[in-house]
Every structure is written in structure tokens, then in C-alpha cells.
Amino acid sequence: MSKGRYGIYGGQYIPETLMNEIQYLEECYETYKKDPAFMNELDNLLKNYAGRPSILYYAEKMTKDLGGAKIYLKREDLNHTGSHKINNVLGQVLLAKKMGKTRVIAETGAGQHGVATATAAALLGLECEIFMGKEDTDRQALNVYRMELLGAKVHPVTSGTMTLKDAVNETMREWASRVDDTLYILGSVMGPHPFPMIVRDFQSVISKEARQQILEYEGKLPDAVVACVGGGSNAMGAFYNFIPDQEVRLIGCEAAGHGVHTQKHAATISKGSVGIFHGMKSYFCQDDYGQISPVYSISAGLDYPGIGPEHAYLHDTKRAEYVPVTDEEAVDAFEYIARTEGIICAIESAHAIAHVRKIAPSMNNNQIIIVCVSGRGDKDVAAIARYKGVDIVE
Amino acid sequence: MLLRLHDIKELILLNRIEKAFENGKSFIGFLTAGDPNLEKTEEFILKMERAGADLIEIGIPFSDPVAEGDVIQEANIRALSVGTTVDKIFDMVKSVRTKTQIPLALMTYANPVFYYGYEKFFKKCEEVGIDGIIIPDMPYEEKDELAETASRYGVKTISLIAPTSEQRIRTIAENAEGFLYVVSSMGVSGVRKEINTDLKSILKVIKETTNIPCAIGFGISTPQQAKEIGQMADGIIVGSAIVKIIQEYKEEAGHQIYEYVRAMKDAIKK
Missing domain, CATH: 3.40.50.1100 (Rossmann fold)
Known part of the structure; x- marks a missing residue:
């Protein structure tokens, strides 16, 4: 092997x-x-070209609004090139x-x-x-x-x-x-x-910084780290240095498109099965004969029928959990974080924000969530407008 | 000593693949199963045999054939769009086997075989009379996960050698079975005007290492190329040129395929 x-x-x-x-x-x-x-x-x-370290920002308004866990945003959207x-x-x-x-x-x-x-x-x-x-x-x-x-x-x-x-x-x-x-x-x-x-090694700088930053700000580790997952690079980077910290929940948010009960999604862990494709054995969306299925998401970055092999392993060993988030939930979250925190995030990242909105209220206020804002949303503005039925000229 | 059923079969009849190299230079023809439909695939296989082909490679279509150029990619899409499945292909092969003893190898990608289940897949291969399997995305380092199962059902796992293989040639050749598929060119399958790889040096290393027959494929389409390449190896493999005929003539391609394969076989005989 x-x-x-x-x-x-x-x-x-x-x-x-x-x-x-x-x-x-x-x-x-x-x-x-x-x-x-x-x-x-x-x-x-x-440091001098991409602008690292990226800041870990305490989203105070979002925290108060959701009324539960303290929410920190790892601002990868502020890197040079915007993700x-x-x-x-x-x-x-x-x-x-x-x-x-x-x-x-x-x-x-x-x-x-x-x-x-x-x-x-x-x-x-x-x-x-x-x-x-x-x-x-x-x-x-x-x-x-x-x-x-x-x-x-x-x-x-x-x-x-x-x-x-x-x-x-x-x-x-x-x-x-x-x-x-x-x-x-x-x-x-x-x-x-x-x-x-x-x-993974090059992206692990995200969790290396975030771990140090949260220890500095809060004196303790977060209760959960949340990131969106297509192939899984920002999630792997955000999870990696927390993997040994068993008490930290790692949550990957997959694109569920129109919903996992429909044919129009890209939720590889929720709906896929083990296969071999693009050089790796992992989970893939595929049909009864191992043909790779067409997948769908409003987010071009999550519109992929597979997931990285280390995520497949983290899923099987239950070290990380993977949850589906629909287009609608992601678009709501895209608008929510823009209005609440003044941050226009990538539609990919909005999948992670959407899940935070679901889990934060039921957590208590001494708990902490770090969510990776993997990119900025300028590229998505026109598509979101179209989704909302607004006719704009780019 | 107890012999299992397939060992006995091996003793009585050589694996059919070895027979493909018994009568001079071998012509190996490829087509995509289900293009334009499976009835026609069966007919085209029999035409190729009658025209002098020594082995047929039957492509199981895959949604994402990363080692193929445009011609075979499109054939894969055509075949899948008419509902071709692995099970239907096995049924077609079973029917072909009642009409011919020509060696047959399946060519596909790792996923359709893995997903079907190695045990179930190769058992089915034995049942219907498949002699070999070629999986371009299952290199030497990975093939162990299926080779033992394939072997148990008498199916030879065919290994590929590429222009970039260099020091890997010996390792691959030492462990090869059936025949060696020598990839003539960089990149993906498809018709090429010129083949510039130093095939002679590659063949020399292989021949120093093993007695297993070598067939060269990728890019061969004309009788002139067939003759030149044929001189260097034990056989040639032609895929895209045949698939192109099928693309052009569709259901009516039988006669054209026959004429083409005959011309190619004649060219390598000379």
C-alpha cells in the first residue's frame, strides 16, 4: 500500500x-x-505579503444577538487575495x-x-x-x-x-x-x-494562530471550531492544531444546496459513500455503479463531489462532525453577518456562520466558538443579488 | 496436493491472454462498452476478432476518465447516457463468450470496480469469461488491494509503464502478469501525428527484466505507425482511432471497424 x-x-x-x-x-x-x-x-x-497573522475577532454583537456562546471569527478573509x-x-x-x-x-x-x-x-x-x-x-x-x-x-x-x-x-x-x-x-x-x-501543513497556520490567540484572550481553549467544507482546506487548517485537544468539538459544514433530501446538494459526508477518485480513497457523492454524481451548491467553492481523506478519517473516528447547511441557510447567514458585524463574507464561509447561528444559542455564555471566515464575499455579491431576485449590473 | 478449480483451469488452458501473443505481433483493439449501445459493442467485438484482432479491451465507461483524451471521454459520456452499467456489460460479455474465445480484458477506473466490490467484480469476471483488467488510476503501489482477488478468479492485472517510469520500469516489469501496457506518450489517450518517446530504451529495460509480452498503446492510428511501433514490441494497442470510427458511423460502424482492424493487423504482420 x-x-x-x-x-x-x-x-x-x-x-x-x-x-x-x-x-x-x-x-x-x-x-x-x-x-x-x-x-x-x-x-x-x-507575514509581509499575505498579512499574517490574521486577526481573531470577538464578534460581540453576534454573540449578544444569539445569546449563548462567545463567538470569535478567524478572519482569513482579510488575507491578501481575500481568502x-x-x-x-x-x-x-x-x-x-x-x-x-x-x-x-x-x-x-x-x-x-x-x-x-x-x-x-x-x-x-x-x-x-x-x-x-x-x-x-x-x-x-x-x-x-x-x-x-x-x-x-x-x-x-x-x-x-x-x-x-x-x-x-x-x-x-x-x-x-x-x-x-x-x-x-x-x-x-x-x-x-x-x-x-x-x-494541510500550509493551512494549519490558521489553527496554530487561533489556538495561541484564544489562549491569550480567554485563557482557555474554545468549545467548538466551525468551518465550511468543500474539499476541506480551510476546515483542515482550522481543525489541525486542535485535533489533540479532545474537548474541542470540530464541526465541518457541508453544502446541502436545496437540501439533502433532494438531488441538488454537495453533502459528501451526509449523503456520499466510500470510493476512489481524484487520486484518493475517501467519501464521494456517487451512484449505484460508482459513477461520480453531479453535485450542486450555490457556492462554487463547495460544489465538489468529494472531501479530503483526512476529513473522511476524522469523520469515521468521530473526532470531527460534519453537518449539512442549505443554500437558503447560507444566504440568510451571509446577510446576517453583513448586518450584524459589518462583514461581507464568502458564501462558502456563510455555511459555517449559518451553523453557528444554530448551535450558539443553546450553549452557555462561558463557552467559546471559533468560526473560520475563510474568505471575503465581494465575489458573491452579484450572485446573492440574483438569488434574491435583485437585478444588478456588474 | 489440492488444486483449486482455477488452478486446474490454468493447467489445462493457458490464460487466454498468453494466447494473444502466440501468433506473431498482436493487435489489441479497444472500444467503450455501450457506445452506441451494448448490442453494437458485441457486434463490433466480433467484427474485430474476424478482422484479426488478438485481444479486445472493453472499456467500462466512467463519469470522469482522467487518463483519456477527448475522443474516449466523449464515448464514455455517450455510453453512460444510454444507461450502460457494469452489470449490463457483464451480460454482454457473457453473450460474446458463447461466440468467441478471443482474449478479453476490461479497462476502467478504480472507482467502478471498488464500488462494485472487488470480490463480487472478479467473481463475475470469471463467470462471464474476462481474462484481464487494466486500471490506469491503480498504479503499482496501489494494485495490491485488488490483485490477489483478481488472481483468485483467474483475472490478470495488467500493469502500465509510462515514458516517465524510469527506475520504476524494473519493479513494475518484475511483478507484471498477462502483458505489459507500455504507454507511448505523455498525457492522455488520443490519436497523435508523431510519437517521440524513446520507446526502444524502455523496451530494452523491460526485456532485460521479464519475458512477459509488451504491447504499446496511446496515439497509434495509422498502418504506418502500427508497422513502426509493432517492430519494437510484441503488440500494439489501438483505442481512440477505433472509437473515432464508432463516433462517426455509429450503428453502421461494423464494416469500417473490420476494414480498419484488418489493415492494421496486416501492417504489423509485414
């Missing part, structure tokens, strides 16, 4: 053409993560450069990972090509132009369902045709080993 297992999950289910390259990536990563010069360079970028994606991308693109690669490629759903990758590639002087489902290039047109401004080439993907999973397929195909000068910058804690590990 290959390396990179979380219980039965994970592995390296990829074509032979990519095996040497992925093993080389693992070797390089293992070397550089122990190299103080590399880590200093990355720390410097995170947590930059944490991973700076690490991976820097690694690509050290590996001697001159070109990076990436998939993107909502466009946040694509924008982050294009940004890091511009900064570090690498060529960049982004694969994005045609449906997503339409609903996130602004992000497409943003990537182009940053010097990236954006390929609309017209195969399959024309969304995130098809963008991953196409990026893998592209990588298999050109590995010598190119590294695939995967955006989530998914895909074949070592990607789930690398992305």
Missing part, C-alpha cells in the same frame, strides 16, 4: 505517468520543510520554484484558489495556467478577469459537468502531458498523497 494514509483513506490512485513526479514532489517537500532558509522565506511572505487560499499557494509555488519548475497549473472552483495561484506565480515569476469549469467562469466572471490581470491564462473547461471536479480532471490531464517544467498547485486537502498533507 502507498504512503499517505489516514486510516483506509488517502493513497495515490493516479496514472503511472505521474507517479515519479509525485514521489519527487514528496521528497522535495520533506527536504524543504526541514530547511530553515525555505521556512524563513515562506514565513516572511506570509485562506493564499496560505497554501505561497508554500506550494515557492516549493515549485525551489524544485526548478517554471510553470504552475491549478484548478479553481469559485476562483479564489485560481486568483491566489496567479498572484503567487506573478510574485515569484512563474508562468501560470488555470483550469476552471465553464459554468464557474460564467458565474464568477470577475475572478476570471482578475486572474488574467495577474498574468495567468484561464482555460474554461467544457467537459463533464463543467464545474470544479471537471477542472480537477483537466488539470490532471494537463499535468500528465507536461511534468518536466510544471507543478500542479492543488487547492485543497485532496488528491493523491502528498497533496492532502502538504495543503
Whole structure:
């Protein structure tokens, strides 16, 4: 059995053409993560370019309004490029450069990972090509132009369902045709080993900071950490350093679209089953013959039929819980946090906020919830307006 | 010593895959099951056999075939859109087996096999007369999870070697069974004008390591390419070119497939 297992999950289910390259990536990563010069360079970028550490903000109005647990927001939306994606991308693109690669490629759903990758590639002087489902290039047109401004080439993907999973397929195909000068910058804690590990390590800065910050502010650990989950990178990053703290509940919020009782959702843990896809063994939304199901969410970033293998393991071992949140609940939460705290968060993050609204009132006021605001919502404003039946011109 | 049923079968009749390489250079044809429908798949398999094919690879369509180019991706979509399932494909193979003894291998992705259940899948393979399985997203490091089950039901797990395999070639070749599928080019399946990989060096390493036959696939479409590539290996694998004929002629593709396979087989004989 290959390396990179979380219980039965994970592995390296990829074509032979990519095996040497992925093993080389693992070797390089293992070397550089122990190299103080590399880590200093990355720390410097995170601090002086991306704006880390991100603040842990006490949402006092929201706390009072919900009348239960104290709510802290981990503000990943305030990072450069507007989401947590930059944490991973700076690490991976820097690694690509050290590996001697001159070109990076990436998939993107909502466009946040694509924008982050294009940004890091511009900064570090690498060529960049982004694969994005045609449906997503339409609903996130602004992000497409943003990537182009940053010097990236954006390929609309017209195969399959024309969304995130098809963008991953196409990026893998592209990588298999050109590995010598190119590294695939995967955006989530998914895909074949070592990607789930690398992305988790680079994103774990979220919980490393949040743990220190909450101990400083409150002198104790939180009772729950809540984050949205598509592939699961911001959740993995927000959970990771709390995993040994058994008393801290870890809650991932999946996109339930129109509801888990309908066909239109992307709730992988709630409705999926174990399978092998995109290089990993994990949970997937699939039919009775193992065909990957088309999934749906108002959020392009959560519109993915699988979940990272470490989440699958955290679910099975009951260390983390995964709950479905519908489009409607997410849109309500999107509006709620805007009005209550003056924060327009990403529709992805609004899934986590929606769950906090459900659980906070029944907790008592000496309990603490940390919720990861994974990104800012500027990109979603037009889509939310359309959802609410408001006709605006971008 | 007690012999299990399939051991006895192995003694009496060689696994059919070995027979595919007994009569000179082997021509291996691929098609996607259910494109345009399973009745036609059965007919096309028999046409290929009559035209001189030595082994048929039957593709089980998958929603997300990451190792395929446009031509086979589209065939997968066509096949799934008419309701092709693993069970229906097994029924079709069972019917084909009553008409021919040509070696048959299934080609698909890990998930349809995993989801069906390895035990149930390979038992069914044995029942209907499948001789081998090719799973492009199940590399050497992962194949152990199904190889033992496949072997118990007399199904050979075919390994792939890629232009990037380098030091992995020996390890893969030493542990190979059935035949070795040598991928001619980087990237995904599909017709190519030129094949630039140094196949001779790859074949040399394989031949130093094992006696298992080697077939080269990916990108081969013309008789000229077939002849050149055929000289280097024990056989050639042609997929996208055949699927393209099916895409163009649909239900009427039988005759065209026959003519094409005959021309290709002739080219490698010379």
C-alpha cells in the first residue's frame, strides 16, 4: 500500500505517468520543510505579503444577538487575495520554484484558489495556467478577469459537468502531458498523497494562530471550531492544531444546496459513500455503479463531489462532525453577518456562520466558538443579488 | 496436493491472454462498452476478432476518465447516457463468450470496480469469461488491494509503464502478469501525428527484466505507425482511432471497424 494514509483513506490512485513526479514532489517537500532558509522565506511572505497573522475577532454583537456562546471569527478573509487560499499557494509555488519548475497549473472552483495561484506565480515569476469549469467562469466572471490581470491564462473547461471536479480532471490531464517544467498547485486537502498533507501543513497556520490567540484572550481553549467544507482546506487548517485537544468539538459544514433530501446538494459526508477518485480513497457523492454524481451548491467553492481523506478519517473516528447547511441557510447567514458585524463574507464561509447561528444559542455564555471566515464575499455579491431576485449590473 | 478449480483451469488452458501473443505481433483493439449501445459493442467485438484482432479491451465507461483524451471521454459520456452499467456489460460479455474465445480484458477506473466490490467484480469476471483488467488510476503501489482477488478468479492485472517510469520500469516489469501496457506518450489517450518517446530504451529495460509480452498503446492510428511501433514490441494497442470510427458511423460502424482492424493487423504482420 502507498504512503499517505489516514486510516483506509488517502493513497495515490493516479496514472503511472505521474507517479515519479509525485514521489519527487514528496521528497522535495520533506527536504524543504526541514530547511530553515525555505521556512524563513515562506514565513516572511506570509507575514509581509499575505498579512499574517490574521486577526481573531470577538464578534460581540453576534454573540449578544444569539445569546449563548462567545463567538470569535478567524478572519482569513482579510488575507491578501481575500481568502485562506493564499496560505497554501505561497508554500506550494515557492516549493515549485525551489524544485526548478517554471510553470504552475491549478484548478479553481469559485476562483479564489485560481486568483491566489496567479498572484503567487506573478510574485515569484512563474508562468501560470488555470483550469476552471465553464459554468464557474460564467458565474464568477470577475475572478476570471482578475486572474488574467495577474498574468495567468484561464482555460474554461467544457467537459463533464463543467464545474470544479471537471477542472480537477483537466488539470490532471494537463499535468500528465507536461511534468518536466510544471507543478500542479492543488487547492485543497485532496488528491493523491502528498497533496492532502502538504495543503494541510500550509493551512494549519490558521489553527496554530487561533489556538495561541484564544489562549491569550480567554485563557482557555474554545468549545467548538466551525468551518465550511468543500474539499476541506480551510476546515483542515482550522481543525489541525486542535485535533489533540479532545474537548474541542470540530464541526465541518457541508453544502446541502436545496437540501439533502433532494438531488441538488454537495453533502459528501451526509449523503456520499466510500470510493476512489481524484487520486484518493475517501467519501464521494456517487451512484449505484460508482459513477461520480453531479453535485450542486450555490457556492462554487463547495460544489465538489468529494472531501479530503483526512476529513473522511476524522469523520469515521468521530473526532470531527460534519453537518449539512442549505443554500437558503447560507444566504440568510451571509446577510446576517453583513448586518450584524459589518462583514461581507464568502458564501462558502456563510455555511459555517449559518451553523453557528444554530448551535450558539443553546450553549452557555462561558463557552467559546471559533468560526473560520475563510474568505471575503465581494465575489458573491452579484450572485446573492440574483438569488434574491435583485437585478444588478456588474 | 489440492488444486483449486482455477488452478486446474490454468493447467489445462493457458490464460487466454498468453494466447494473444502466440501468433506473431498482436493487435489489441479497444472500444467503450455501450457506445452506441451494448448490442453494437458485441457486434463490433466480433467484427474485430474476424478482422484479426488478438485481444479486445472493453472499456467500462466512467463519469470522469482522467487518463483519456477527448475522443474516449466523449464515448464514455455517450455510453453512460444510454444507461450502460457494469452489470449490463457483464451480460454482454457473457453473450460474446458463447461466440468467441478471443482474449478479453476490461479497462476502467478504480472507482467502478471498488464500488462494485472487488470480490463480487472478479467473481463475475470469471463467470462471464474476462481474462484481464487494466486500471490506469491503480498504479503499482496501489494494485495490491485488488490483485490477489483478481488472481483468485483467474483475472490478470495488467500493469502500465509510462515514458516517465524510469527506475520504476524494473519493479513494475518484475511483478507484471498477462502483458505489459507500455504507454507511448505523455498525457492522455488520443490519436497523435508523431510519437517521440524513446520507446526502444524502455523496451530494452523491460526485456532485460521479464519475458512477459509488451504491447504499446496511446496515439497509434495509422498502418504506418502500427508497422513502426509493432517492430519494437510484441503488440500494439489501438483505442481512440477505433472509437473515432464508432463516433462517426455509429450503428453502421461494423464494416469500417473490420476494414480498419484488418489493415492494421496486416501492417504489423509485414
